[in-house]
Amino acid sequence: MRFLGFCAVLLVGSFFAQEFVPVLMWAYAARLLLVHTVFYCVALAVPFPVMLFFAAIAGFCWDARFHVPVPPLDAITPGLLNSELPFGFSMFLFALLGSVIQGVRPVFRKGRWELPIILVSGCIGLGMLIELLVISFQRGEWLSPAEFWWKLLLTAMFSALLSPFLLLLLSRVANRTRFRLWVEGLQRRQRYDGESL
Amino acid sequence: MSRFNLFFVFAFVGLVVWVTLFSPRLIGNIQEGALVIFRPFMEASDRLEEEVGDLGEEPVTQSEWRERILGVERERDQLRLEVTQLDEILNENNQLRRALQYTERSPISLVAARVVHRKPTVWHHTVLIDKGRSEGIEVDFPVVVPVGEETALVGKVSEVVGEHNAVIILLIDEVCQVSARLDGTQEQGIISGERGAMRLLPSLRLRYLTKESGAYPGMKVYSSGAGELFPPNLLIGEVVQFDVGVIDAEALVIPSVDFSRLKDIFVLLPLKGTEESDDPVEIPTRPLPAPSL
Numbered sequence: 414m415r416f417l418g419f420c421a422v423l424l425v426g427s428f429f430a431q432e433f434v435p436v437l438m439w440a441y442a443a444r445l446l447l448v449h450t451v452f453y454c455v456a457l458a459v460p461f462p463v464m465l466f467f468a469a470i471a472g473f474c475w476d477a478r479f480h481v482p483v484p485p486l487d488a489i490t491p492g493l494l495n496s497e498l499p500f501g502f503s504m505f506l507f508a509l510l511g512s513v514i515q516g517v518r519p520v521f522r523k524g525r526w527e528l529p530i531i532l533v534s535g536c537i538g539l540g541m542l543i544e545l546l547v548i549s550f551q552r553g554e555w556l557s558p559a560e561f562w563w564k565l566l567l568t569a570m571f572s573a574l575l576s577p578f579l580l581l582l583l584s585r586v587a588n589r590t591r592f593r594l595w596v597e598g599l600q601r602r603q604r605y606d607g608e609s610l
Numbered sequence: 611m612s613r614f615n616l617f618f619v620f621a622f623v624g625l626v627v628w629v630t631l632f633s634p635r636l637i638g639n640i641q642e643g644a645l646v647i648f649r650p651f652m653e654a655s656d657r658l659e660e661e662v663g664d665l666g667e668e669p670v671t672q673s674e675w676r677e678r679i680l681g682v683e684r685e686r687d688q689l690r691l692e693v694t695q696l697d698e699i700l701n702e703n704n705q706l707r708r709a710l711q712y713t714e715r716s717p718i719s720l721v722a723a724r725v726v727h728r729k730p731t732v733w734h735h736t737v738l739i740d741k742g743r744s745e746g747i748e749v750d751f752p753v754v755v756p757v758g759e760e761t762a763l764v765g766k767v768s769e770v771v772g773e774h775n776a777v778i779i780l781l782i783d784e785v786c787q788v789s790a791r792l793d794g795t796q797e798q799g800i801i802s803g804e805r806g807a808m809r810l811l812p813s814l815r816l817r818y819l820t821k822e823s824g825a826y827p828g829m830k831v832y833s834s835g836a837g838e839l840f841p842p843n844l845l846i847g848e849v850v851q852f853d854v855g856v857i858d859a860e861a862l863v864i865p866s867v868d869f870s871r872l873k874d875i876f877v878l879l880p881l882k883g884t885e886e887s888d889d890p891v892e893i894p895t896r897p898l899p900a901p902s903l
Contacts, residue, residue, distance in 0.1 A: 432651040435659060438870065446732075462618040469625055477644035481734040481779070482634065482769050497785070498733075500637045501629035508622055541732065548733060548805070552784070556805045 416592030417463060420455045420583070424467060427451040428474055441560045443567035446537055448475060449507075450572040453533040454579040456511040457521045458587060464511045472504025498547055506543060510536040526580055534573035538565045642772045645738075652727045652738070720754075720876040721745050726775075728872060735780040735803065736768060737872060744773040745877075752840045752878045753778050755867055762866045763788065763833055763844040764875055776877075780869055781846065782812045789837050790816055790846055792861075793830035797823040801831065801846060801863060814847060816861040825852040825861045841878065 431447045452471045456464045480500050514532055521529045542565065549555045586592075632640075670678075723745075727738040741747055753764040765786050768779035779786045782803035790801040799819040804812055816831060829849040835842025851862040 429648070429651045432648060432655040433658065461615050465618050465622045469622060473629065474644070477640050478648055479731045480637070480641065481731055481736055481777070482637065499630045500632055500640075501626050504622075504626050504629060508626075544733065545805075552805075558804070561805075 415590040416587050417459060419586050419590065420459060420463075420467065421470075423582075424448070424451055424455060424471055425474075428478065437567075440567045441564040443564045443571065445571040445575060446568060447575075449537050449540065450533060450575050451579060452507055452511065453514050453536050453572075454529075454576055454583060456514040457518055457529050457533075457580070458583045458592075461512075461515055464515060465508055468507035468511050469504050472501070472507040475503040475507075476500050497551065498544060502544075502547070506540050510540055513539075521580070526577060529580065530573055530576045533576045534569040537572045538569040541565050541568065638769065638771070641769070645771050645775060656727055719879045721747065721879055723776075723875055723877055725872050725875060728870075734785070735783040735869070737778050737780065738771070739776050739778055739875065739877075740774060741877065742772050742774045742776045743770050746879050747776050747877050750839055751880075752844070754844060754876050754878060755872070755874070757845060757866045760845040760866075761843075763840060763846050764867055764869075764872065766839070767877065778875070781814065781865060781867070782869055788840050788846065789834045790831050791834040792816075792819070792823060792825050792849070793832060795823065797825070798834045798836060799861075812865075813850065814863040814865055816849070816863050817858070819859040819861060821854045821859045823852075823859055823861075825849045825859070827851065831861075831863050 427448045427450075434445050434447055436442055436444045448471060452467060455467060459467065480503075481497065514529075514536060517529050517532050545557065545561065549557075721741055723739040723741040725737045726740045747767055747770055749767050749770060751767045753766060754761050755764050756762070763781055765778050765780040765783070767776050769777040771777060780803070781788065781801075784803050784805045787800050787802040789798060791798045797819055799816045801814050801816045803814055816825075819825065827848075827850050831846045831849060833840045833842055833844040833846060845866050847863040847865040849861045850864050853860050853862075
């Protein structure tokens with residue numbers, strides 16, 4: 414329970430820290446998506462229902478802070494563009510990609526971090542790509558300039574650089590708080606006690 | 611997946627559907643609340659960014675500050691005189707128009723605002739200003755800055771977040787679309803930013819021009835006033851490239867405003883009626899007062 418409390422504090426703290434993360438215009442306006450990186454790392458360590466709870470909190474707070482409502486356009490082009498990513502879309506995205514991340518929990522539990530780190534940065538890129546697809550669908554035009562792919566790559570790379578430190582922090586805190594990183598599937602099939610992996 | 615997890619999935623889906631059905635008013639209230647919580651961090655972040663940005667620059671001495679203030683005061687006095695003269699000319703012009711039974715030009719008032727946060731979101735180019743509902747700012751009001759002797763378009767109000775804050779969506783964003791015309795011609799098109807706009811100075815796309823429009827590099831682009839959302843004759847930028855397509859033509863335009871250095875901006879408010887007032891100032895088509903230090 415103390416570990417889950419720590420994860421919640423880490424997630425909330427990442428929102429405030431995100432305000433201090435600069436946007437690097439020389440790097441195609443890429444930046445470290447701290448909240449996303451923290452969430453995906455936490456998603457590796459917590460059970461599925463808790464991940465969903467965190468996805469709801471993180472997604473709601475992200476949209477409350479960064480959602481941009483699109484006003485109606487100039488009357489000369491009515492109806493061309495009247496909707497964007499809806500409020501609450503980040504909740505869905507966090508939960509979807511958090512579920513993907515949950516797939517490598519057993520690997521993380523074994524102490525192998527290569528795949529989780531790749532997947533954390535991959536999910537950041539995938540999240541951006543999904544948002545672009547939704548925006549493009551709603552605007553009725555697919556545009557993906559080379560700059561976008563660079564932005565996606567660099568943003569994912571920044572999170573890949575940070576995630577090992579976050580995973581280290583989470584595993585240390587899990588040990589300190591005696592939190593066992595359960596693997597529910599294995600536990601059921603093999604009567605896994607949570608210790609022997 | 612266990613029944614236990616399935617229950618949480620259904621509960622989560624229900625929650626997401628409920629949130630996506632929130633009314634714009636409720637979303638506005640939520641964002642207003644979030645802004646109250648995050649504002650100290652946003653301000654601290656901007657201060658830090660400014661200080662880090664100023665690290666390499668020479669410190670300004672007290673005498674240099676004094677000189678600058680004197681210079682600004684001189685400029686202010688000069689502008690006051692010009693405003694008085696222009697007001698007289700405007701009155702005279704309106705009288706003549708009335709005499710000729712033309713429609714009187716509707717005055718427009720300005721609200722000076724300061725950019726308090728300029729960090730873009732992942733997909734949108736927005737800035738937060740320190741003026742809001744209490745100053746009469748509403749969604750879709752145009753935002754301008756002085757550039758040389760002209761008034762340049764910055765964007766429009768995207769959202770009014772509380773009594774003293776509003777979000778401005780910048781011209782370089784794809785969703786900020788403006789009807790524009792090429793200087794010296796009747797050619798009109800729609801100008802907007804590029805999706806993502808991930809460069810230091812992103813260019814704008816002026817679309818739906820006729821193939822015979824004859825735009826050339828260096829040609830200025832102004833708002834046309836069509837649609838009545840943006841007033842006419844606001845400077846937008848300069849053409850750098852002109853491409854003729856199968857049906858229509860498109861021009862690449864470099865914006866006149868340096869969006870990375872926005873500090874003081876002006877929101878245009880339409881005045882109800884035509885009675886004169888001391889404050890705010892009127893008529894956006896003449897040069898705006900220079901922003902203060």
